Amino acid sequence: MIKFSLILIVALLLTSCSDKKEKFRNKKSVEVALVDVDKKLNYQQDAIKGFEYANKKYRYLDDGTEIKYKVYSHIKDVNSTLEQFKRIKEDGNKVIISLANSEKTVNDIESINAIKLPYISVVGTYDELILKSKYITRVSTSNEKIGNIAAYYIMDELRGKNVAVIYNSKNIYSKSIYEAFIAKFTKLNGTIKRAVDIDSEKLNRDMFKEYKIVFIALNSQNKYKYIKKIKEIDADIKIITTEGLFNYMLSSKSKEISAVDDVVTIEQFKVFESSTIFKLFDEELFTNSVYSLLGYESYILLRTALNKCPELKTECININLRNSCNIVGAIESLKTISGHTQRTLFINTIKDGTIINNLIVH
Numbered sequence: 601m602i603k604f605s606l607i608l609i610v611a612l613l614l615t616s617c618s619d620k621k622e623k624f625r626n627k628k629s630v631e632v633a634l635v636d637v638d639k640k641l642n643y644q645q646d647a648i649k650g651f652e653y654a655n656k657k658y659r660y661l662d663d664g665t666e667i668k669y670k671v672y673s674h675i676k677d678v679n680s681t682l683e684q685f686k687r688i689k690e691d692g693n694k695v696i697i698s699l700a701n702s703e704k705t706v707n708d709i710e711s712i713n714a715i716k717l718p719y720i721s722v723v724g725t726y727d728e729l730i731l732k733s734k735y736i737t738r739v740s741t742s743n744e745k746i747g748n749i750a751a752y753y754i755m756d757e758l759r760g761k762n763v764a765v766i767y768n769s770k771n772i773y774s775k776s777i778y779e780a781f782i783a784k785f786t787k788l789n790g791t792i793k794r795a796v797d798i799d800s801e802k803l804n805r806d807m808f809k810e811y812k813i814v815f816i817a818l819n820s821q822n823k824y825k826y827i828k829k830i831k832e833i834d835a836d837i838k839i840i841t842t843e844g845l846f847n848y849m850l851s852s853k854s855k856e857i858s859a860v861d862d863v864v865t866i867e868q869f870k871v872f873e874s875s876t877i878f879k880l881f882d883e884e885l886f887t888n889s890v891y892s893l894l895g896y897e898s899y900i901l902l903r904t905a906l907n908k909c910p911e912l913k914t915e916c917i918n919i920n921l922r923n924s925c926n927i928v929g930a931i932e933s934l935k936t937i938s939g940h941t942q943r944t945l946f947i948n949t950i951k952d953g954t955i956i957n958n959l960i961v962h
Contacts, residue, residue: 625660625664625666626663626664626665627664628664628665628666629665629666629667629668630661630665630666630667630668630694630906630912631668631669631670631691631692631693631694632667632668632669632670632693632694632695632696632697632902633669633670633672633688633691633693633695633696633697634648634651634669634670634671634672634697634699635671635672635674635684635688635696635697635698635699635700636672636673636674636675636698636699636700636704637671637672637673637674637699638673638674638699641699643723643889643891644699644891646889646891646892646895647699647722647723647891647892647894647895647898648699648895649892649895650891650892650893650894650895650896650897650898650899650930651669651697651722651895651896651898651899652895653892653895653896654895654896654899654900654903655667655669655899658899658900658903661903661906661907662907663907663910665906665912667902667903667906669697670691670693672684672688674699674700678707678708678710678711681707681708681711682710682711682714682715685711685712685714685715685717686715688715688717689715689717693717694717694718694906694912694914694917695717695718695719695720695902695905695906695914695917695921696712696715696717696718696719696720697719697720697722697898697899697902698719698720698721698722698724699722699723700721700723700724701723701724701772701773702723702724702725702726702729702743702772702773702776703726703771703772703773705721705724705726705729705736706726706728706729706732706772709728709729709732709733709736712733712735712736713732713733713734713735716735716914717735717914718735718737718905718914718917718918718921719733719735719736719737720736720737720739720898720901720902720921721736721737721738721739721740722739722740722891722894722895722898723739723740723891723894724736724738724740725738725740725741725742725743725746725773725776726742726743726772726773726776727742727743727744727776728776729939730742730938730939730940733939734918734922734939735918736939737901737921737922737936737939737941738939738940738941739894739897739898739901739941740868740894740941741868741941741943741945742940743773743776743777743780744776744780745780745945746777746780746842746843746866746945747776747777747778747779747780747781747782747783747784747817748780748781748784749866749945749947749961750777750781750815750817750840750842750866751781751784751785751788751790752784752788753840753864753866753947753959754785754790754813754815754840755785755788755790757958757959758813758838758840760790760812760813760838761789761790761791762790762791762793762811762813763785763790763791763792763793763811763813763814763815764792764793764794764795764796764807764808764811764813764814764815765778765781765782765792765794765795765796765814765815765816765817766795766796766798766814766815766816766817766818766826767795767796767797767798767816767817767818768797768798768799768818768819768822769797769799769800770799771818771819773819774817774818774819777817777842778795778817781815781817782795793810793811794807794808794811798818798822798826803826803829803830803833805833807833808830808833808834808837809833809834811837812836812837812838813837813838813840814830814837814838814839814840815839815840815841816839816840816841816842817841817842818841818842819844820844820845820847820848821848823841823842823844823845823848824845824848824849824859824860827839827841827845827859827860827863828859831859838862838864839862839863839864840863840864840865840866841863841864841865841866842865842866843865843866843867843868843890844865844890845860845863845865845950846860846865846948846950846955847889847890857950857953858952858953860950861950861951861952862949862950862951863949863950864947864948864949864958865947865948865949865950865955866945866946866947866948867890867945867946867947867948867955868890868893868894868943868945868946869890869893869930869931869932869946870931870932870944870946870957870960893929893930893931896930897927897929897930897934900927900928900929900930901921901924901927901934901936901941902921904920904924904927905917905920905921905924908920908924921936921939922936922937922938922939923936923937923938924936929943932944944960944961944962945960945961946959946960946961947959947960947961
């Protein structure tokens with residue numbers, strides 16, 4: 601009797617496992633397009649690894665439909681981009697996930713609006729992306745928010761009324777953060793004593809002698825370059841900058857992390873050292889990069905929206921991409937409002953090669 605009962609239990613378990621497997625794999629699929637892929641750009645390769653990891657872990661929707669993606673190469677010409685988008689739509693893709701930066705995406709807005717497919721911008725940060733298209737959902741934090749937080753931090757935490765700023769007028773990312781910072785800081789009754797545009801000016805030893813606080817709104821490579829120069833001028837100058845600096849130092853083994861000690865950074869993720877957050881992920885698919893996390897979260901956002909649209913109609917998918925709450929991100933919960941991803945930000949100080957969290961901004 602006991603033997604018979606054991607056989608019956610095993611049989612029931614096997615049947616249950618079999619039924620569960622069939623339930624979550626219904627042989628249907630939904631296709632999406634991963635576009636603007638340039639194998640020469642390291643940040644894109646990092647983002648792809650995060651996207652791939654999420655796809656490997658969450659390949660199926662709740663009803664068993666498989667999520668499949670096809671990679672499309674980067675195209676510079678605007679007219680060729682429109683033709684590529686048309687082909688993507690003809691191929692049956694329901695969503696475009698783009699690895700293009702803000703500048704490229706701004707140039708593509710007309711094509712995005714013409715094709716009318718939901719469009720996820722993984723790394724784009726420019727506010728104009730959302731303002732000029734009802735099809736774009738931006739995963740990364742906006743430049744305006746970064747600029748505003750920098751202004752509040754300098755005014756409220758550092759008690760700084762006067763500040764110098766370094767930016768690049770030829771770079772959308774840099775220029776838009778600079779403009780947001782200027783607008784907010786002056787509104788808070790702060791004074792911009794010096795604004796250095798690296799496109800037309802070179803730093804000299806006398807330039808920052810009278811300033812104790814400098815805000816650097818540049819990309820990671822230029823951040824490091826100008827931080828070193830400023831510290832050579834005066835090691836006591838307080839430097840605040842945008843995200844990616846520590847990440848850049850980790851990936852550039854020839855750079856000395858001690859060179860950026862005491863620099864304050866505004867980050868989208870609390871921690872991103874391989875010894876901390878990345879132990880949660882498959883090391884073969886993940887890298888110690890914020891771009892991997894953004895790629896991962898782009899996929900989670902995609903899957904969340906697809907799950908809410910059983911008929912997989914693009915209108916429904918677009919609505920749920922652009923307006924969604926309680927999304928389980930890589931580290932913190934996320935939500936989207938009218939295409940803007942709302943996330944917690946972290947103000948950190950780099951100290952002795954590690955990150956110390958100073959403030960959390962909701």
